[in-house]
Amino acid sequence: MEQLPKDETIALRNKYIGKPCQLFFGQDPIKIVRAKGQYMYDEKDEAYLDCINNVAHVGHCHSKVVEAGYEQMKLLSTNNRFLHDNIVICAKRLVETMPEKLNTCFFVNSGSEANDLAIRLSQIHTGNKDIITLEGAYHGHLTSMIDISHYKFSLPGGIGQKDHVHVASSPCTYRGKYNTLNHKLEDICDLYTEEVREICENIVNKKGTGVCAYISESMLCCGGQIIPPPNYFKKVYAHVRAHGGLCIADEVQVGFGRVGTHWWAFQLQDVVPDIVTIGKPMGNGHPVAAVITTADIAESFRKTGVSYFNTYGGNPVSCAIANAVLDVIKEEDLMGNAIEVGNYLFQECLKLKNRHSSIGDVRGVGLFLGLDIVKNREKRTADPEAASFIVAQMKEKRILLSVDGSKNNVIKMKPPMVFSKANVDEVVSMLDRILEQLEQTSPLSRDTDKIPNGVERKV
Ligand SMILES: Cc1ncc(COP(=O)(O)O)c(C=O)c1O
Known part of the structure; x- marks a missing residue:
């Protein structure tokens, strides 16, 4: 079937699909047309690294x-x-x-x-x-x-x-x-x-x-x-x-x-x-x-x-x-991969936590991991704006993450089980840069109005 232009897809969705159906990145949604392994591709064939889709367990379209x-x-x-x-x-x-x-x-x-x-x-x-x-x-x-x-x-x-x-x-x-x-x-x-x-x-x-x-x-x-x-x-x-x-x-x-x-x-x-x-x-x-x-x-x-x-x-x-x-x-020994890559992901995120005070906690087992984003590490004050900012910025870099938790401040990772150490390096180095950017701007000077909606909780 021939692809509709993205604008038309948005217009048809707005017209015919129930409004309570949540759309990821509501102000700038992504149109995915194909996927393979841990990557999803938009209508321009831009690849997104999928860190959240645990449904595509053995890799998209295996x-x-x-x-x-x-x-x-x-x-x-x-x-x-x-x-x-x-x-x-x-x-x-x-x-x-x-x-x-x-x-x-x-x-x-x-x-x-x-x-x-x-x-x-x-x-x-x-x-x-x-x-x-x-x-x-x-x-x-x-x-x-x-x-x-x-x-x-x-x-x-x-x-x-x-x-x-x-x-x-x-x-x-x-x-x-x-x-x-x-x-x-x-x-x-x-x-x-x-x-x-x-x-x-x-x-x-x-x-x-x-x-x-x-x-x-x-x-x-x-x-x-x-x-x-x-x-x-x-x-x-x-x-x-x-x-x-x-x-x-x-x-x-x-x-x-x-x-x-x-x-x-x-x-x-x-x-x-x-x-x-x-x-x-x-x-x-x-x-x-x-x-x-x-x-x-x-x-x-x-x-x-x-x-x-x-x-x-x-x-x-x-x-x-x-x-x-x-x-x-x-x-494909995907459970072995979950141990090896999951441990690597956890260790790399701990290193990230040592470098960035915005990460209050890293918790995870296998290919299931959460980063608890905080304003103040001692008091553990949740920082949902910062978490949304990080997810939105990562999306601009074509890496898909999501936010959840009672305070909406936990960045979730649960990627397809074919996730690799090279993928971990890509995610962690990008998070490193974005956290640096985040921490250089005080929360008050961060223009949160301009932050596009992240992949948010299913409310
Ligand atoms: C823990 C848990 N249980 C059950 C469900 C419901 O599954 P489904 O959406 O396939 O009906 C979900 C969906 O997100 C879930 O997260």
């Missing part, structure tokens, strides 16, 4: 993944009421990456659907309704998911907190309610987990029921690239289970080997959730997602006599694509 979809689409695309090898092979392979008791799959089309089904399974299995979620969490766009996404429902125009939803503090040791400024590091984990225990107790005491589920990303993305302290999940899971609830690990963003040492980020804390939800990277851009749970939980669902049907979930094309993604992760 030929093996594209061909798997094409070949299967030529043969058959139907629903999973028919027997097909792709779905059973995909389920077997996913289960093989999980701890033993997580042995049963349900296929869906998106992370939102996966989390919705996880909540439904939890309600059925426990008979309870109350959900514990985290401050700053985002779990999807369905009504049921907005209810438990503090990131959305707590906005000034949001729907507010429902009676069955309970919000625990985000377990951030740098900027959370309990942090290393006001507490000893070794005490912080217990303070956060104790809060979850109290929420569980309150549910039991006030409502006379048990907990339905606790849901959390294994590392928090929208919440500001947060890595919970060691043992956090072990303690939280024990409290939730003692009060009748199930533990859901949302791996929609951080799964599929991004942490390098393990397939799933929850494995970093040596816990076994009751339900794991996966999506985004699973199809490398094709919509496919899944829920992995225990045979017991699936059995509770079966006993209701209400069967599960999803028109597209687990169709042969989606499963062919997911199988190809699993192949490529192995064949």
Whole structure:
């Protein structure tokens, strides 16, 4: 199809696409027409280095993944009421990456659907309704998911907190309610987990029921690239289970080997959730997602006599694509790359932090990293304007980053897993120059009106 001029694309989008649909760099949006590996190309064939697209997990438009979809689409695309090898092979392979008791799959089309089904399974299995979620969490766009996404429902125009939803503090040791400024590091984990225990107790005491589920990303993305302290999940899971609830690990963003040492980020804390939800990277851009749970939980669902049907979930094309993604992760040792390049990225960012007082904190595992941008390092005062400035300037240099977190001041990196050390050098040297420029201008003299919108949080 012939390309429309960019102006015309903007005009048509303004006219026909719902206004709440967010556009990156709103005042100067980018029109991407093709992508390969870790690069995206605009209509003038200018290359942008993609540091944020964790969906294109094995690299944009990987030929093996594209061909798997094409070949299967030529043969058959139907629903999973028919027997097909792709779905059973995909389920077997996913289960093989999980701890033993997580042995049963349900296929869906998106992370939102996966989390919705996880909540439904939890309600059925426990008979309870109350959900514990985290401050700053985002779990999807369905009504049921907005209810438990503090990131959305707590906005000034949001729907507010429902009676069955309970919000625990985000377990951030740098900027959370309990942090290393006001507490000893070794005490912080217990303070956060104790809060979850109290929420569980309150549910039991006030409502006379048990907990339905606790849901959390294994590392928090929208919440500001947060890595919970060691043992956090072990303690939280024990409290939730003692009060009748199930533990859901949302791996929609951080799964599929991004942490390098393990397939799933929850494995970093040596816990076994009751339900794991996966999506985004699973199809490398094709919509496919899944829920992995225990045979017991699936059995509770079966006993209701209400069967599960999803028109597209687990169709042969989606499963062919997911199988190809699993192949490529192995064949190209992308988890090894996440360890090597991720460690390098982390070390280089620490050096950057030593040179620039605007970086308050560097946190990361594998190819998942956050830079907490501050006005004052001692007080840890968040600097959202500076973070947006940096992202906007990086975009001018054709490097794509994004900003998120409760204070909108955390620069996120979660690039395709083919990211290289040369890419790290490029990003870090450009950040170095931009931070220097930033620090030479006092915040008051920075003309923030002229700063184009960065790739901002999904509000
Ligand atoms: C942690 C997390 N869970 C679930 C979702 C929802 O996934 P989807 O947009 O595929 O419905 C998202 C989307 O950004 C997410 O970040």
